[in-house]
Amino acid sequence: MPSIVTQSTSPPPLRIPSREVSAHKGNFGRVLLVGGSRGMAGSIALSSIAALHTGSGLVAAAVPDCILDCVAGFHPALMTIGLPDDGQRFSDAAWESTQDRLSAQAAVGCGPGITTGSGGAKMVEGLLAKKDLPLVLDADALNLIAQQNWFADDRFGRNKDDAACVLTPHPGELQRLTGAPASEVDGQLEAATEMANRLGLTIVVKGGPSHVVYQDGNGEADVWRNTTGNPGMATAGCGDVLTGVVTSLLGQGLSGPDAARLGVWIHGRSGDEAAARFSRAGMTAQQVLDALMLVADEMTEAANEQGS
Numbered sequence: 001m002p003s004i005v006t007q008s009t010s011p012p013p014l015r016i017p018s019r020e021v022s023a024h025k026g027n028f029g030r031v032l033l034v035g036g037s038r039g040m041a042g043s044i045a046l047s048s049i050a051a052l053h054t055g056s057g058l059v060a061a062a063v064p065d066c067i068l069d070c071v072a073g074f075h076p077a078l079m080t081i082g083l084p085d086d087g088q089r090f091s092d093a094a095w096e097s098t099q100d101r102l103s104a105q106a107a108v109g110c111g112p113g114i115t116t117g118s119g120g121a122k123m124v125e126g127l128l129a130k131k132d133l134p135l136v137l138d139a140d141a142l143n144l145i146a147q148q149n150w151f152a153d154d155r156f157g158r159n160k161d162d163a164a165c166v167l168t169p170h171p172g173e174l175q176r177l178t179g180a181p182a183s184e185v186d187g188q189l190e191a192a193t194e195m196a197n198r199l200g201l202t203i204v205v206k207g208g209p210s211h212v213v214y215q216d217g218n219g220e221a222d223v224w225r226n227t228t229g230n231p232g233m234a235t236a237g238c239g240d241v242l243t244g245v246v247t248s249l250l251g252q253g254l255s256g257p258d259a260a261r262l263g264v265w266i267h268g269r270s271g272d273e274a275a276a277r278f279s280r281a282g283m284t285a286q287q288v289l290d291a292l293m294l295v296a297d298e299m300t301e302a303a304n305e306q307g308s
């Protein structure tokens with residue numbers, strides 16, 4: 001297994017340019033978060049609001065129509081798109097209703113709350129095939145890939161001319177994808193390294209700490225260990241937040257490896273800020289979102305460094 005590079009807690013692994021005085025929404029990307037179902041509307045809302053707090057100019061949540069009003073109610077800045085559903089989750093027609101919207105998107109994040117029904121499967125398969133679209137896949141999107149065995153061959157592999165594809169599995173999801181036991185960190189990193197090299201993916205192996213496995217310039221996978229974050233983040237929805245953070249950074253023009261590393265770093269910083277302001281035991285994904293607002297500028301270069 002390649003050696004592990006451990007990130008300092010501060011400064012971040014990289015920074016994004018500070019905002020020009022004349023900036024407008026279009027400079028920071030339009031992104032789409034796809035997922036949610038009845039009973040799991042919060043997951044896609046957490047991802048979508050996280051993208052707003054990471055600095056995206058425009059964010060829409062594409063959700064089953066039956067939960068549209070619920071998701072729209074989470075945040076006035078969030079736009080929503082109602083897709084065909086079966087009363088619970090995406091129907092098979094949802095993918096056809098999504099395709100013509102994708103060309104306008106700088107990046108798409110898919111999976112939180114989508115469930116493993118056939119409508120979700122058609123959506124994920126369609127997005128995997130769109131190799132010109134920067135993509136984050138999480139949660140049930142990863143469970144669907146495992147169930148359908150879509151990564152057994154290289155059909156959905158991405159080469160260096162394709163857009164970035166970032167997976168964000170927790171150890172249970174990575175075990176389903178690769179067979180590497182969730183309890184064995186080294187084995188999981190080996191398996192993620194093999195998948196990253198074979199399919200040209202960036203893989204965030206979430207946990208305490210999280211690792212990012214990505215192909216560096218010479219085509220070999222590197223393993224980068226994050227040092228921000230804390231066990232207070234072991235609470236429902238924290239991974240959904242990360243999906244939105246990474247999708248936002250892809251939409252702001254970062255590469256897969258950069259969006260994944262900076263995204264994991266600022267996500268952990270938000271968790272640390274939430275733990276400090278509230279408590280580890282008492283914090284929820286909502287407080288991680290609130291804290292993200294407070295720390296987001298730590299990702300940007302100081303204005304004078306940019307002369308803007």
Ligand SMILES: NC(=O)C1=CN([C@@H]2O[C@H](COP(=O)(O)OP(=O)(O)OC[C@H]3O[C@@H](n4cnc5c(N)ncnc54)[C@H](OP(=O)(O)O)[C@@H]3O)[C@@H](O)[C@H]2O)[C@@H](O)CC1
Nearest residue numbers: 040041042043112113114139140170171172182236237240
């Ligand atoms: N508010 C909402 O709408 C929310 C909606 N959500 C949505 O729920 C859907 C299911 O996602 P999920 O992660 O909750 O369940 P699942 O895929 O079964 O994986 C959990 C199992 O994996 C294993 N496991 C082993 N190691 C592990 C580790 N380090 N970290 C985590 N798990 C680990 C362990 O299995 P065990 O060892 O217990 O057999 C554990 O029981 C998904 O679409 C998500 O977006 C959630 O985000 C919550 C908020």
Ligand SMILES: Nc1ncnc2c1ncn2[C@@H]1O[C@H](COP(=O)(O)OP(=O)(O)O)[C@@H](O)[C@H]1O
Nearest residue numbers: 170206207208229230231234236237238239240
């Ligand atoms: N002990 C821990 N230390 C640091 N970060 C953690 C810890 N436990 C969980 N996290 C982080 O919280 C998130 C949990 O993701 P996930 O299990 O997908 O949550 P959910 O699906 O409920 O949103 C990951 O980003 C993970 O790195």
Ligand SMILES: [Mg+2]
Nearest residue numbers: 139170239240
């Ligand atoms: Mg998750």
